[in-house]
Each structure stands twice: as structure tokens, then as C-alpha cells.
Amino acid sequence: MKKQLIAGNWKMNGSSVANETLLKALVAGMASATCQVAVCVPAPYLAQVQGLVAGTGIELGAQDVSQHEAGAFTGEVSAAMLRDFATRYCLVGHSERRQYHGETDVVVAVKALRALAAGITPIVCVGETLEEREAGRTEEVVKRQLAAVIHANGHCISEIVVAYEPVWAIGTGKTASPEEAQQVHAVLRAQLRAATAQAERVLILYGGSMNAANAAQLLSQQDIDGGLVGGASLKPTDFLTIIAAAN
Ligand code: PEP
Numbered sequence: 001m002k003k004q005l006i007a008g009n010w011k012m013n014g015s016s017v018a019n020e021t022l023l024k025a026l027v028a029g030m031a032s033a034t035c036q037v038a039v040c041v042p043a044p045y046l047a048q049v050q051g052l053v054a055g056t057g058i059e060l061g062a063q064d065v066s067q068h069e070a071g072a073f074t075g076e077v078s079a080a081m082l083r084d085f086a087t088r089y090c091l092v093g094h095s096e097r098r099q100y101h102g103e104t105d106v107v108v109a110v111k112a113l114r115a116l117a118a119g120i121t122p123i124v125c126v127g128e129t130l131e132e133r134e135a136g137r138t139e140e141v142v143k144r145q146l147a148a149v150i151h152a153n154g155h156c157i158s159e160i161v162v163a164y165e166p167v168w169a170i171g172t173g174k175t176a177s178p179e180e181a182q183q184v185h186a187v188l189r190a191q192l193r194a195a196t197a198q199a200e201r202v203l204i205l206y207g208g209s210m211n212a213a214n215a216a217q218l219l220s221q222q223d224i225d226g227g228l229v230g231g232a233s234l235k236p237t238d239f240l241t242i243i244a245a246a247n
Pocket residue numbers: 009011165169170171172173207208209210228229230231232
């Protein structure tokens with residue numbers, strides 16, 4: 001059976017002191033964890049967190065990567081730079097990047113390509129807005145977003161992780177019900193099956209206000225292979241409860 005993955009997205013939170021306190025609490029509490037665990041940290045803390053997670057079983061993740069390989073792109077961080085810090089995962093296409101930084105499906109697909117080429121697993125985020133859900137367009141939107149990544153990445157597609165994150169559930173305290181989430185995950189799985197014979201090995205995470213109280217039910221759904229956790233990943237007790245609910 002594939003191991004579920006619980007990935008924390010710290011967003012633009014943290015400090016040297018806070019990171020150390022949080023990671024020490026996680027390491028102390030996750031001795032019996034059976035799932036995979038990762039933390040996606042702000043770029044300036046990659047080196048610090050690389051040191052803190054070494055040998056702990058927690059994998060290092062980044063929150064974004066440049067679509068460019070190298071050169072005159074001030075402020076950007078390349079996939080090769082992330083790899084220099086032994087970064088294992090990188091979020092691409094988080095809804096906050098799509099919304100506030102104008103990232104299109106094509107840009108997200110190229111970012112996934114850059115990550116894969118550097119040996120980093122992209123966690124490709126897809127999800128519909130409330131308006132799109134209410135218009136009955138959820139399936140169309142997530143399929144369009146994933147199709148761009150499949151198109152650009154061809155046979156490597158089984159190497160990605162997908163995160164279904166309904167935009168209306170991110171940071172709002174509203175969660176898709178386990179049944180609603182499973183329905184979308186099944187659509188994404190079917191789309192992956194049409195693209196690769198290895199679709200069953202692709203982890204499809206759920207994200208959007210996953211917390212200590214709702215994690216077990218969400219994680220018990222057939223096509224939910226883990227969680228992408230924002231707010232609750234900053235609270236060690238809550239994050240550890242989510243980790244304990246995964247397998
Ligand atoms: C996220 O940022 O990916 C996320 C799911 O946030 P939250 O858990 O806070 O909704």
C-alpha cells in the first residue's frame with residue numbers, strides 16, 4: 001500500500017526561532033508516524049530547515065520555483081537552487097500564486113517541468129473558486145488545470161503529486177466534505193489513468209482547512225492519499241494529530 005503524505009505549507013510565516021521550536025516539537029511527537037511528512041517553508045529558511053530535518057524523516061519542501069532555468073530574473077529562485085538544499089518537494093500553482101501573482105496553467109506546467117528536471121517532486125495544486133463551484137464548473141476547472149501539466153510533462157506525469165485545494169476552503173475554516181473531496185479526487189485519478197499506466201502511484205492530496213478534527217475522515221476516502229495543510233501545520237499538536245490520522 002502506498003504511504004500517505006502529509007505536507008505542511010507554512011506560507012509566509014516563520015522565523016529562525018519559531019521554525020526551530022516547531023520542528024523540535026514535531027520531531028519529538030512523530031516517532032510512531034507511519035505516513036510521509038514534509039514541510040514547505042519560505043525560501044530564506046531552506047538552509048536552516050534542511051539542517052533541522054536531516055535524519056528526522058521529515059522531508060524539505062519549497063513553496064514555489066521559477067519557470068526559468070537561470071539568469072536575469074531578480075528575486076526568483078531556480079529549481080537547481082532548491083536542489084542545492086536537498087529540497088524534495090516544491091508546491092507549484094498554489095491558488096495564492098495563481099490569484100496574487102497571475103500564474104497561468106501554462107506557467108504552472110513549466111514550473112512542474114523545471115522541478116522534475118532538477119529531481120524535485122512538484123506538488124501541483126488545482127482547485128476551483130466558490131463562483132466556479134456554484135456554477136457547476138468544478139470538474140471542468142480542475143481538469144483544465146491538470147491537463148496543462150500532463151501536456152507539458154508527458155511520461156513523467158506519474159512522478160508528480162497532485163493537491164486538490166478548493167480555493168473557497170483555503171484558510172477559511174470551510175472544508176469540502178469527505179464525499180465532495182473524494183468525488184473530485186476520483187475525477188483527477190481518472191484523468192491520470194488516461195495519461196499514464198502508473199496513475200495509481202500518484203499521490204492526490206486534499207488541502208483546504210484540513211485540521212485535527214476533520215483529517216481522519218478525509219484521509220479515509222479511497223482516492224485521498226494525504227493532505228496539504230496550511231494553518232494547522234503551524235500548530236505542532238494539530239499537525240501531529242493529522243500525521244497520526246494518516247497511514
Ligand atoms: C494551503 O495553504 O495550502 C492550505 C490548505 O491552507 P489551510 O489549511 O490553512 O486552508
